[in-house]
Amino acid sequence: MIIHFLGTGTSQGVPIIGVDDPVCQSDDPRDNRLRTSVWVEWDGVDIVIDCGPDFRYQMLRAKNRNIDAIVFTHEHSDHTAGLDDIRPYCFAEGKIMPFFAQQRVLDSIIKRFDYFFCTVDRYPGAPNVLLNPIEDFQKFDVKGKEIQSFPVTHGKLPILGYKFDNFAYITDSTFLKDEVYELLNGVEVLVINCLRKEPHPSHNHLELALEHIKKIAPKKAYLTHIGFQLGLHEEVQKELPEHVFLAYDGLILEI
Numbered sequence: 001m002i003i004h005f006l007g008t009g010t011s012q013g014v015p016i017i018g019v020d021d022p023v024c025q026s027d028d029p030r031d032n033r034l035r036t037s038v039w040v041e042w043d044g045v046d047i048v049i050d051c052g053p054d055f056r057y058q059m060l061r062a063k064n065r066n067i068d069a070i071v072f073t074h075e076h077s078d079h080t081a082g083l084d085d086i087r088p089y090c091f092a093e094g095k096i097m098p099f100f101a102q103q104r105v106l107d108s109i110i111k112r113f114d115y116f117f118c119t120v121d122r123y124p125g126a127p128n129v130l131l132n133p134i135e136d137f138q139k140f141d142v143k144g145k146e147i148q149s150f151p152v153t154h155g156k157l158p159i160l161g162y163k164f165d166n167f168a169y170i171t172d173s174t175f176l177k178d179e180v181y182e183l184l185n186g187v188e189v190l191v192i193n194c195l196r197k198e199p200h201p202s203h204n205h206l207e208l209a210l211e212h213i214k215k216i217a218p219k220k221a222y223l224t225h226i227g228f229q230l231g232l233h234e235e236v237q238k239e240l241p242e243h244v245f246l247a248y249d250g251l252i253l254e255i
Contacts, residue, residue, distance in 0.1 A: 002041040005251040006058035009033025010227040011078035023228035030233040030248035035078045036171050036225045040164055045143045049169055055082025069142045072101035073171050074159035075108035083113055090127040103133040150180050155202025167255055171225050173204055181215045189255055190218035193225035222247040
C-alpha cells in the first residue's frame with residue numbers, strides 16, 4: 001500500500017492570503033500546504049479520500065492517472081469543492097465514479113453539484129457518478145479491497161474516518177469513541193489532524209492529537225490538516241515524540 005499526501009493544510013491552506021506570519025513566508029516547501037487529501041494505492045486499486053478545491057493541481061502534481069473511488073470524510077468545502085475536476089477521469093474511460101459517504105454528505109453533494117444528477121436536458125459535460133451511502137463502522141468494498149468507516153466528531157458534526165487494512169485516516173476530529181480506539185489499536189500507520197497548539201472547538205490541537213495517538217498506539221503517526229499557527233515544520237518536528245511526524249504535501253509512505 002502506498003499513501004500519497006496530496007495536501008496537508010487546513011481549510012484556507014498555508015500560506016493564507018494576506019497573512020505575514022513567518023510560516024506563511026517560509027521558504028521551506030514543507031510549510032506550503034494545500035487542502036487536506038490523500039491518494040491510496042492498494043494493489044492496483046486507487047482510492048482518494050476527499051476532493052477539495054486544490055484537487056486538479058494535486059492530481060497533476062502527483063501524476064495520478066486513475067481513480068477507482070472517492071470516499072468522503074464530510075461535506076465541508078475544503079473536502080468537496082473540487083468535484084467538477086473529476087470529469088477527465090470519467091471521460092477517459094466512460095467511467096462512472098463511485099462516491100462513498102454518509103447520506104447527509106451525499107445529499108449536500110447532490111445540492112451543490114446538481115448538474116451531475118440532472119435527468120432532463122442533462123449537460124453533456126457532466127460526470128457520471130454512483131452514490132453509495134455508508135454508516136458508522138460499515139465495511140465496504142472497492143474493487144475487492146475492504147475499507148471500514150468509523151465515527152469521528154468534528155466539533156458537533158458527526159463525520160467519518162477510514163481504516164484500510166493496517167492504515168487509518170482521521171481528519172477534522174476532536175472526539176473519538178472508545179470503540180474507535182479499540183478498532184484502531186496498534187495500526188501500523190495513523191494519520192490524524194492537528195490544527196495548532198492552542199485548543200480549537202472543532203479540530204484537534206497538538207496536545208489532544210498526541211493523546212489520541214497515545215491511546216491508539218500506532219507504530220507511526222502523521223499529523224495533517226495543519227494550520228500555520230502550529231509553527232514551522234522544521235521546528236515543530238523537533239518537539240514531537242520519535243514515532244510522530246508532521247506530514248507534508250508530496251510525502252509518500254509505503255506500508
